Amino acid sequence: MNQNGFADMVISKNMAQPSAQKSRMMSRIRTKGTAPELALRSALHSAGFRFRLHRKNLPGKPDILLPKYRIVIFVHGCFWHHHEGCSKSKLPATNKEFWNGKIAANVERDKRNLAELEKLGWRIAVVWECSLKNQRSKTATVEALFSWVRTDLKRFESVSGNAGTGGV
Numbered sequence: 001m002n003q004n005g006f007a008d009m010v011i012s013k014n015m016a017q018p019s020a021q022k023s024r025m026m027s028r029i030r031t032k033g034t035a036p037e038l039a040l041r042s043a044l045h046s047a048g049f050r051f052r053l054h055r056k057n058l059p060g061k062p063d064i065l066l067p068k069y070r071i072v073i074f075v076h077g078c079f080w081h082h083h084e085g086c087s088k089s090k091l092p093a094t095n096k097e098f099w100n101g102k103i104a105a106n107v108e109r110d111k112r113n114l115a116e117l118e119k120l121g122w123r124i125a126v127v128w129e130c131s132l133k134n135q136r137s138k139t140a141t142v143e144a145l146f147s148w149v150r151t152d153l154k155r156f157e158s159v160s161g162n163a164g165t166g167g168v
């Protein structure tokens with residue numbers, strides 16, 4: 001059945017249970033996940049977590065779901081979601097008013113979405129992009145997230161990768 005190099009692509013389209021590598025490839029095509037998001041997904045995958053992506057019918061369209069734990073995970077860009085105290089969340093010097101309004105609206109929307117998700121019984125993890133930016137902070141973030149998963153605490157927020165590096 002695998003005649004040539006193209007076979008993989010054909011098979012991955014039709015397979016009900018794609019392998020890790022193929023499902024990563026497919027999800028990349030389907031959802032165009034950001035690099036930090038992909039990094040987190042692959043960490044979850046190698047730790048054996050079953051997850052789903054981008055549930056559009058949930059408030060805020062969470063990036064990753066762990067249905068078994070009733071957990072939603074957001075991988076938040078520090079600028080757009082205004083990571084408080086993070087160097088990446090600084091507004092541009094020009095058009096400050098415009099940016100202030102836009103980012104404030106995002107923050108409000110995030111708050112509403114998280115509150116709704118909580119009401120629906122989901123536990124919520126917010127993983128900031130800066131906390132996945134290098135190998136060291138990625139490892140720390142993933143470890144913290146994984147141990148939170150096994151608690152029954154409602155919320156998780158990753159520690160800033162920019163804290164203590166002159167960014168705050």
Ligand SMILES: [Zn+2]
Nearest residue numbers: 078083086130
């Ligand atoms: Zn940040």
